[in-house]
Amino acid sequence: MGTTMKTKKTVKKSxxxxxxxxxxxxxxxxxxxxGISNIARKQIVKGLIYLAIEVGYxxxxxxxxxxNILEMRTLGTSGQGMVFxxxxxxxxxxxxxxxxxxxxxxxxxxxxxxxxFVIWAFSxxxxxxxxxLKLNNKKVPNFIDEVKALFDYNIHKLILAVPLLGIxxxxxxxxxxxxxxxxxxxxxxxxxxxxLFTWVGLANFKNLLSASGKLSSTFWPVLGWTFIWGFVAxxxxxxxxMFLAMLINSKGIGGKKVWRTFFVTTMAIPxxxxxxxxGTMLGKNxxxxxxxxxxxxxxxxxxxxxxxxxxxxxxxxxxxxxxVPVTMLMVTGILMNIPAELYESAKIxxxxxxxxxRKITFPYMxxxxxxxxxxxxxxxxNNFGVIYFLTGGNPxxxxxxxxxxxxxxxxxxxxxxxxxxxxxNLASAIGIIIFIISxxxxxxxxxxxxALKNEEGFQ
Amino acid sequence: xxxRTVLGLNLKYSRTAIIAAILAFVTLFIPYARVExxxxxxxxxxxxxxxxxxxxxxxxxxIMVLGNxxxxxxxxxxxxxxxxxxxxxxxxxxxxxxxAYAVLLFVTKAAVDGKGIFTARFLVKYFSFGFxxxxxxxxFALWYVLKTAKINPGYVVLVVLTIIWLFPISWILLTSFRxxxxxxxxxxxxxxxxxxxxxxxFKSTSVIPFARWWINTFVVAACLCVFNxxxxxxxxxxxxxxxxxxxxxxxxxxxxxxxxxGFMSMVAVYNILKGIGINRNLGAxxxxxxxxxxxxxxxxxxxxxxxxxxxxxxxxxxxxTRWQIFVKITIPxxxxxxxxTALTSFLGTxxxxxxxxxxxxxxQSSYTVAIxxxxxxxxxxxxxxxxxxxxxxxMVAVPIVILFIALQRFYVEGLSGSVKG
Numbered sequence: 001m002g003t004t005m006k007t008k009k010t011v012k013k014s015x016x017x018x019x020x021x022x023x024x025x026x027x028x029x030x031x032x033x034x035g036i037s038n039i040a041r042k043q044i045v046k047g048l049i050y051l052a053i054e055v056g057y058x059x060x061x062x063x064x065x066x067x068n069i070l071e072m073r074t075l076g077t078s079g080q081g082m083v084f085x086x087x088x089x090x091x092x093x094x095x096x097x098x099x100x101x102x103x104x105x106x107x108x109x110x111x112x113x114x115x116x117f118v119i120w121a122f123s124x125x126x127x128x129x130x131x132x133l134k135l136n137n138k139k140v141p142n143f144i145d146e147v148k149a150l151f152d153y154n155i156h157k158l159i160l161a162v163p164l165l166g167i168x169x170x171x172x173x174x175x176x177x178x179x180x181x182x183x184x185x186x187x188x189x190x191x192x193x194x195x196l197f198t199w200v201g202l203a204n205f206k207n208l209l210s211a212s213g214k215l216s217s218t219f220w221p222v223l224g225w226t227f228i229w230g231f232v233a234x235x236x237x238x239x240x241x242m243f244l245a246m247l248i249n250s251k252g253i254g255g256k257k258v259w260r261t262f263f264v265t266t267m268a269i270p271x272x273x274x275x276x277x278x279g280t281m282l283g284k285n286x287x288x289x290x291x292x293x294x295x296x297x298x299x300x301x302x303x304x305x306x307x308x309x310x311x312x313x314x315x316x317x318x319x320x321x322x323x324v325p326v327t328m329l330m331v332t333g334i335l336m337n338i339p340a341e342l343y344e345s346a347k348i349x350x351x352x353x354x355x356x357x358r359k360i361t362f363p364y365m366x367x368x369x370x371x372x373x374x375x376x377x378x379x380x381x382n383n384f385g386v387i388y389f390l391t392g393g394n395p396x397x398x399x400x401x402x403x404x405x406x407x408x409x410x411x412x413x414x415x416x417x418x419x420x421x422x423x424x425n426l427a428s429a430i431g432i433i434i435f436i437i438s439x440x441x442x443x444x445x446x447x448x449x450x451a452l453k454n455e456e457g458f459q
Numbered sequence: 460x461x462x463r464t465v466l467g468l469n470l471k472y473s474r475t476a477i478i479a480a481i482l483a484f485v486t487l488f489i490p491y492a493r494v495e496x497x498x499x500x501x502x503x504x505x506x507x508x509x510x511x512x513x514x515x516x517x518x519x520x521x522i523m524v525l526g527n528x529x530x531x532x533x534x535x536x537x538x539x540x541x542x543x544x545x546x547x548x549x550x551x552x553x554x555x556x557x558x559a560y561a562v563l564l565f566v567t568k569a570a571v572d573g574k575g576i577f578t579a580r581f582l583v584k585y586f587s588f589g590f591x592x593x594x595x596x597x598x599f600a601l602w603y604v605l606k607t608a609k610i611n612p613g614y615v616v617l618v619v620l621t622i623i624w625l626f627p628i629s630w631i632l633l634t635s636f637r638x639x640x641x642x643x644x645x646x647x648x649x650x651x652x653x654x655x656x657x658x659x660x661f662k663s664t665s666v667i668p669f670a671r672w673w674i675n676t677f678v679v680a681a682c683l684c685v686f687n688x689x690x691x692x693x694x695x696x697x698x699x700x701x702x703x704x705x706x707x708x709x710x711x712x713x714x715x716x717x718x719x720x721g722f723m724s725m726v727a728v729y730n731i732l733k734g735i736g737i738n739r740n741l742g743a744x745x746x747x748x749x750x751x752x753x754x755x756x757x758x759x760x761x762x763x764x765x766x767x768x769x770x771x772x773x774x775x776x777x778x779x780t781r782w783q784i785f786v787k788i789t790i791p792x793x794x795x796x797x798x799x800t801a802l803t804s805f806l807g808t809x810x811x812x813x814x815x816x817x818x819x820x821x822x823q824s825s826y827t828v829a830i831x832x833x834x835x836x837x838x839x840x841x842x843x844x845x846x847x848x849x850x851x852x853x854m855v856a857v858p859i860v861i862l863f864i865a866l867q868r869f870y871v872e873g874l875s876g877s878v879k880g
Contacts (some may be wrong), residue, residue: 104730151782156703158782159693166750167713174727175719244620252611261864262621266628268863269856270810272829276836277631277852280845285643287630294645296568296582321624329867330874382720384813389833411720415813418726431723438718 016121019128030127034120037127041134045143050123057116065109072106075099075184076196100192103184107177111168182428188421197425204429215426218401218413223433225312226409230381233319238373240320241327242365246357248328249335260332267325275389278318279305282390308406311391315407319386330372331365338364374445378438382411410434467543469607476603477534480553483596484531487524491589492567494577500589507576516570519562526556527593530600546608553601557615560594634849642845656850667844669851671824672831675741676855679827680808682745687752687804692797694753696785699763700771717754722813729817739822744815748808755800758873762796763789799873802866809859828855 019027023037030037035050076097083094133140141149150158182204190197207215248259266274281287282304289301304314338361346356387393393408393416402421404413410430417427464470491501499507505524508517533549568581577585598615605612630647635656637649660669698710728747732738737746766789774784790797812829819825826834828851835841835848863870 100730104727104734148780152780153701155781155785156697156701156706159697160709160753163690163694163753167716167753170728170731170747170750171716171724171754174724174731175716177727178724247613247616250611250613252609253613253617259617259621263624264864264867265860266624268860269628270806270829270859272810272812273631273832273852273856274627276832277849278627280642280836280841281627281630287644287647290643290645291647294568295565296580299582321627325624326874329871333871333874378718384722385810388812414720414723418722419817424726428723431720434723435719439715442714442718 016124019124023128023131027124027128027131030124034123035127038123038130041127041130041140043126043130043140043142043146046126046146050119050126053116053119053123057112060112061109064105065112068102068105068109071097071102075198076102079196080194095193097196098192099184099190099197100186103180104177107180108173111173111176115168178424178428179432180428181424182432184425186425187423191422200425204425208426208429208433214401217399218404219430221400222404222408222410222413225407226381226411229312229316229383229409230377232316233323233380233383233386234373234377236316236320237323237327238369238376240324241329242331242361244324244328245331245335246361249332260328263325263328267322267329271322271385272389274322275318275385278321279390282314282318305391306395308395308397311395311407315386315390318390319383322386330369334365334368335361371445374441378441381409381437381441382434383409384411384415387412388415410437465541465543467609468541468546469609470541472603472606473537473541476549476600476607477538479596479600479603480530480534480549483527483556483593483600486589486593486596487527489589489592490587491593492571492577492581492585493587494579494581494585497577498587499576501593504571504576508570508574511574511576514570516563516566519559519566520570523556523559523563526552526559527597530556530597534600543608546604549604550601550608550610553597553604557594557597557601560590560597563590564594631849631852634846635853637846637849640843640846642842656846657854660847660850660854667831667835667847667851668824668826669828669831669847669854672826672828673854675825676809676827676829679741679744679748680805683748683752683808684801684805686745686749687755688797688801690749690752691756691759691800691804692790692793693785694756695759695763696789698756699760700768700784700789701781713754713756722817725814725817728814732818739819739825741825743818744827747814747818752804755803759793759796759800762793762873766792795869795872798866798869802863802870803873806859806863809855 020031023030026037026040033051034054035047037047038044038050039047076099078094078096080096081094082091084090085092130140146154183199183201184197185200185203186197189195207213208219210216244263247253248256253259283289284301284303284306286304288304289298292298292302303310305311342360343356346360351359387407387409391405391407393405393412395407396403396405402423403416408416411434414427414430414434417423417430487501489500490498491504492499501520501524505517505520508520530549530552533545533552537545537549564583567586568583571577571581601615602612605614633647633649636652636654637644638651638653638655639649659665660667698706729738732743732747737743770788770792771784774788779787808827810829811827812833815827816830816833819827819830823831823834832848832851832855835844835851841848
């Protein structure tokens, strides 16, 4: 292996342009005929693989790729309908174009093309590498050496191949497709295969963000509630969990593990179960109302999930119930890391427990957990589960666009738009807005946290 | 009062405790509950209850009054001669009195209704200041007695919080053993207990293929646990320990992609799967889960970053390949994060709802427990299947809770790994 490592280092990386100007005829040819430079240096198998990829790609593009991309301009022209068939002399149903499939195939072709160009760049570089090795009278690695290298200095290619393929197929392609949908009119009235949809530019965003209209009068309240929810849910759980952790950790509490286990149990239960159960408990005839009536606390059932304000408070309280143990568990570990001398000297200086919290515990905690808090905040903006399983976004409001409710977050509204009303264009536009919000908060975290920048810090 | 010192006691707080206990005793003789013209003190209501009937409520009432009287006596005793034992006994009386007050809040209605004690049906708002002051003074007394006896009063808060936290859990546990079916029952503790709800879930003739759902979920969870862990470990290793062109862009790209709400693209994924021809299939669930696994590399990479790089370098000098380093050095050193990753991938499947529900539609034989149980709480089914739903929920929760508590340590390490800033 020692020799291959050395050869790896002697080859200098050069840009594609300088490869073209400085390379020999095979290097230049390899820009058009992939792998030819490798074949010329006796790397037959490698060269042939590159060549096969190129042939396959061109074959695909000629057969359907080009037309896929061209059709994307209009997303289909002929709708479904009756067409007169002259040969048979009758009207027959013409399937027409399916805008959805046209867009999906188009995106897939574009992604495929991008992947192909990455491989193409790799092949040109590989050819150049082989040429330089030959030029310097070094051993040109044969195919078996190359495979061995995949387990050594090329291990990133081996390990990342499958995950990247997965991400490109099932995350990137669908994502590009959905982002493009935000600029079309793919709504309830334009459902393929019966109907066509087409590009509309920024119209969806204009409708959502404008000052008037049903859509924007839904969007702004939902956005506002998303923010209120995000902040209240994050900080209530944060401080609640901190309080609980400090309580269990405080001097003189016996059986710390037992207490902790009580609370951890509630977080270990899959959240959908607790949410479903709590949801059934809070209904008009749910056990909580029954008990409150039996105990004489109220004389009528409380509208936990059916009144807008009540429902908002309910989801926040239930979220505290779910989230506090999680923070408790995390904070416990951090609390133990705070140097005990700090507390001792504070005590000597006459600081009470509250002062010690304000001046020692909290600043320490705040400093360490800021990235966690921001991640959590973003997570809560997108906290689908709590809202969906508890209220389903309800109670609905007649002032809101189709089916959106008082407790809907942007993300649950997005789900309703995709799943119930099939307004994919609006759903996609909202998705992009959610992305912008998440990205903005992530940017804050990125600038505040050293973890990403100083990744070598610990080594 | 003279300053005295007794070993094991913190007499600084004793004065407050004694005053609170005496005040709590006094509240027994001021108006306790009133409905229009019917007004009672705690003592008179107790005697009335004892004379009129049976039931749990009157005992609680007696315990409360006795607890307060005895607490007051102990206050006087400890005022004259403070002893450690004396305070311990006082703690017991005070906590009993407080617990009785708390219980009375819930059982008074049942105790007094229909006995002709009040003209109207009782409501909590009819408690007068005698009750509320008594409750508050008893709480104060207990709090400061605990402080004097050098016992952390945090126990009081912890007990209350634990009751709140375990309330929904105990409800679902009790419901799962309830013989009487139906969703709308007017009581908390079942009248009759049975195991039928569990047995019915696993009967082959059952309408609900719960055993199937459970196995489906388990298979998907197990597959994802294995594959996702491998992929996340591999990706994290490569991103953390090797340097190659485009590494930073790759990480940034994955971070950006991760900021889009996941199920925004669900429809497109569904169509792609349909194109491949494997929609409405558990295999598709596994495929999509594995395909996106690498996106969750972040925490694991953070852990790998903390392993000293000199170990890798030493191994390279000894002639080890990167693969050998990964398998023989990095993974054994990263046991906590391996378990954390496996645990989170395994648990995630059990809660995953949105994508599976869209993928599987109404094909009930392929449901996972999350979709199945949600389906059971549908308003058409909730009344017939509520007890079975509860049993199903318990069947899902119990193994997971055990697994989680057993591996809690690693979860905490992983979690705090994500916050080390």
